[in-house]
Amino acid sequence: MQTKLKPASRGFALAALLLVVMLLGACGLDQQSVFHTNTETGSSANTQDGTGTVRVPWDYKIVENTVGDLVGSDMTVLPDNELMPNDGNYGTGDKIWTLQYMDAEITTDENQRNDIRLSGWTTIKTYKTEKDAQTDMANLKIQVTTDIDVVGVYKTKYKGETRDFAVLELPSGNRIKQPIDDARYSALEKAKTTSVKLEEVHDFADYDLAYAKFRGWGN
Numbered sequence: 001m002q003t004k005l006k007p008a009s010r011g012f013a014l015a016a017l018l019l020v021v022m023l024l025g026a027c028g029l030d031q032q033s034v035f036h037t038n039t040e041t042g043s044s045a046n047t048q049d050g051t052g053t054v055r056v057p058w059d060y061k062i063v064e065n066t067v068g069d070l071v072g073s074d075m076t077v078l079p080d081n082e083l084m085p086n087d088g089n090y091g092t093g094d095k096i097w098t099l100q101y102m103d104a105e106i107t108t109d110e111n112q113r114n115d116i117r118l119s120g121w122t123t124i125k126t127y128k129t130e131k132d133a134q135t136d137m138a139n140l141k142i143q144v145t146t147d148i149d150v151v152g153v154y155k156t157k158y159k160g161e162t163r164d165f166a167v168l169e170l171p172s173g174n175r176i177k178q179p180i181d182d183a184r185y186s187a188l189e190k191a192k193t194t195s196v197k198l199e200e201v202h203d204f205a206d207y208d209l210a211y212a213k214f215r216g217w218g219n
Contacts, residue, residue, distance in 0.1 A: 051108050056211035057203040058104040058118060060140055062133045065126075067094040082123055090126075097133040099125045101204060104211075106174075114174060124204055142200040145218045147193040151175060153185050168196070170212050178214065195219045 067090045068076035075086040077098060090096060100121040107115045127133040151167040164185040169175050180188065188194060195218025203209040 051110055053105060053107045055103055055105050057101070057140075057201045057209065058211065059102045059201060060137050060204075061100050061121070062130065062137060063098050063100055063123075064130070065096050065098050067092055067096060077123065077126070084123060084126055088126060088128055090128075097127045097130045098123045099127070099133050099136060103203075108174070140202050140204060142202070143215065144198050144200060145195060146171070146198060147195050147218075148198075150188050150191050150194050153180070153188050155185070166194075168194070168214070170198070170214065172212055176214055184217070 066078040067086075068078045068081060070086065070092060071083065073086055074083050075090060076082065077084050077096070084098075088096070101124050102121055103119050105117045105119075107117075109115070125133075125136070127136075148171060149169040151169050153164065153166050156163050156165070164180045164182060166178050166180045166184070166188050167175055168178060196214060197216040197218055198212045199215045200210045200212050
């Protein structure tokens with residue numbers, strides 16, 4: 001294997017894997033529709049060498065459901081019979097939409113390798129219309145285009161075939177590896193930064209806590 005990597009700082013510290021107030025030009029978003037609950041999202045701090053475990057928001061999805069039994073001021077949501085507050089004054093048999101949330105526990109070892117464990121889906125809010133659910137999710141999952149650091153590029157050879165890869169550092173501090181073609185290899189070989197598309201996933205209970213995912217090249 002032929003490797004060509006640029007020297008890079010290992011000072012990830014407390015910032016590794018977390019984006020704090022990373023709006024990147026999206027500061028003008030209307031956050032009035034982003035709700036807050038008493039749910040607390042905790043994360044354990046990383047050590048000075050960048051190792052440790054953090055919990056980050058990972059994903060959201062919208063699901064169509066049916067109201068089941070009414071239990072006092074609560075209701076069951078079918079098909080899983082999940083008990084939820086009946087804040088919308090729904091009746092049995094009503095079609096509703098729910099916003100579901102998943103978080104992730106990410107552990108970084110001394111080699112800056114990440115072990116990711118995803119939680120199950122948790123229903124956090126109900127809606128009378130799909131449009132209302134989409135409005136909230138649009139403020140919780142945000143698409144941005146920005147420049148990030150290029151750590152380096154390298155090639156691997158196996159059975160006569162060559163593959164190219166780029167190592168990128170996200171604003172959260174964690175590094176990702178992406179396969180690239182020869183043209184992008186040449187473009188990134190001496191580059192310090194490159195334009196990429198990111199998806200910011202914000203925590204519904206603490207909007208300033210977010211995690212960025214690579215979603216493609218910006219150019």
